[in-house]
Amino acid sequence: MILIGQYDSPFVRRVAIALKLYGLPFEHRPWSVFGDADKIRSYNPLTRVPTLVLDDGAVLVDSPSAIDFLDGLVPAERALFPRQEPARHRAVRVAALAMGLADKAVSLFYEQRLHREISDLWADRCRVQILAVLGVLETDRAGRAGEYWLSGGIGHADIAVAVALRFLGEAHPGLVSWAEYPALAAHADRHEALPLFQEISQPFIPPS
DSSP states (O other): OEEESOTTSHHHHHHHHHHHHHTOOOEEEOOOTTTTHHHHHTTOTTOOSOEEEOTTSOEEOSHHHHHHHHHTTSOGGGOSSOSSTTHHHHHHHHHHHHHHHHHHHHHHHHHHHTOSSOOHHHHHHHHHHHHHHHHHHHHHHHTOOSSSSSTTSOOHHHHHHHHHHHHHHHHSTTSOOGGGOHHHHHHHHHHHTSHHHHHSOOOOOOOO
């Protein structure tokens, strides 16, 4: 498999971490959606990352489809999303909130850095959405005493939250007071200290 995209993207990073945890070999092409748009478009007409090229040549064009595919390659007991309810929908909800937060952080960055005239209405809406998600995730995580979000070891929920918070902090320094979210801050710090998270890592590179 070929994973296209840079590791400063939380969407690319979560897929790469899943690939590593599953022990699935892949080639990484750290292409930028700005500097390498033509290369990415040749695989993915949406020109976005992650793009995952499968061994048979099929192409998955976003992180949810990539994660779903990878989960299908492993036995149920190794899947990073639980296969049984209610654990499954609880984990999916957390991961979806985290990735939604990351998406809003990207939107806010683009609004502030790539538009000549900033829409205060849109920027404020993104900030409100980001902070609202942080509040929900903080409450959820604070109510769970274990090392991981759900019992049974690291899962997609843990990964999604950690990579989203790393991106938010680097793309928008000063936007969030992490002292107000101690459970989330501890969760992120604990995962970012893991060798795998340090390996699959790249400082945020703003598009020029």
